[in-house]
Amino acid sequence: MGYNVAIDGPAGAGKSTIAKLVAKEKGYIYVDTGAMYRGLAIHFLDKGIEPGETDKVIEACKDAEVTIAYEDGVQHVYLNGNDISSRLRNEEVGNMASVTSAIPEVRKKLLELQQNLAKTQNVIMDGRDPQAQPLCLCGRGKRVFRRQHRARHGGSGRTADGRPRAHQREDL
Helix, strand or coil, X not given: CCCEEEEECCCCCCHHHHHHHHHHHHCXXXXXXXXXXXXXXXXXXXXXXXXXXXXXXXXXXXXXXEEEEEECCEEEEEECCEECHHHCCCHHHHHHHHHHCCCHHHHHHHHHHHHHHHHHCCEEEECCCCCCCCEEECCCCHHHHHHXXXXXXXXXXXXXXXXXXXXXXXXX
């Protein structure tokens, strides 16, 4: 099993920068989730699906496999075994990715693909993954983190005698 690190935080907090630096330092694969969404978008476009055809997008998720690999330090994105890296950054793909990324089934498929990648490789990604081992939170103070953690998981964030609970997660 690979080691899976997720870095979370608000836009502009430096998630991608930190993830890329740590991945390079540790020899992990940096999982560019945006590139993976674009990979799925290429799959939908190749099937002739229009951005608004939600049912067809959901159906097409079933036979899409998007993976990331590094060759000579350069990221390559593969769709069903074919290198699609050169196709990722055009406007049509970006527009399709933008529309389809809002579909819950697409998000679920992408999470599944990320977790499959993490089963066999050491990965670091920016974004949430509930199965990631450590979770580094960027751009938030401990007080904000504790408030958000309590809102998500319940509880007061304090021990029975009133002291703040220790967290296994750390703010960067």
